[in-house]
Amino acid sequence: MTDFPRDDENRMESGVASVVDLREYKKSRDPLPVTFHRRELDAILWVYGRMVGDGEWRDYAIDHTREKAVFSVFKRSGELPLYRIEKNPKLAAKQGAFSVVNTAGMVLKRGHEIKQVLKVFDKVLKLID
Template sequence: MGDVEPIRTAAASPAAPAHANPAPPAPARVTFDRRELDRILDLYGRMVAAGEWRDYAIDFLKDKAVFSIFRRAMDVPLYRIEKDPKLARKQGAYSVISQTGLILKRGPELPRVLAVLEKPLRTIG
């Protein structure tokens, strides 16, 4: 009769409660905010309407956000629009990179950097 084990309840269990050991937070990712994405998609929409571009992809990585622009879905990107916060104080967080890896424009203001992708206006006459 003396060999009876006590009944264990959830509170007396050796495992710690869930709130005491929270899971480590997921690593922060760099993203485009709504204003930046609106500006990029505005340019993208105009270029699709002009028949220049056909597809895009967005990657949110740990160190940068990348908007890739394609002529066809199976190609390598024609251009990459990158946001790299680590470069914000040096060269500017935004850059446009060509298919060959050449940096076409870099700077702190997205609209100025995107201007390199704008088509010049032609006269009709």
């Protein structure tokens, strides 16, 4: 039998020392990254496929961080992204979780629905003289 010092006995009785489930501790310390849901990714890839077919876009990258998810679109893979489609849940209640940002960092469109935000890539028909 082991004799504990008087100080440790007091801590055990007061409830300071407790058993911690390591899975729960890890989840609280390292939250899951923000990701695109299936329907959101389908809408983005539909626009991406259309623009690849038109020859405007050639490559993409997807990043998932703790703060936001980013779908970056490239003309060439070695360059800066032409556009970034971002999902930031912290802005969902304010301006909308979704936004389209250009190379210069200017927000082109922002909103609560991904399909509405992606309308920034719709082509406008023009009258040719």
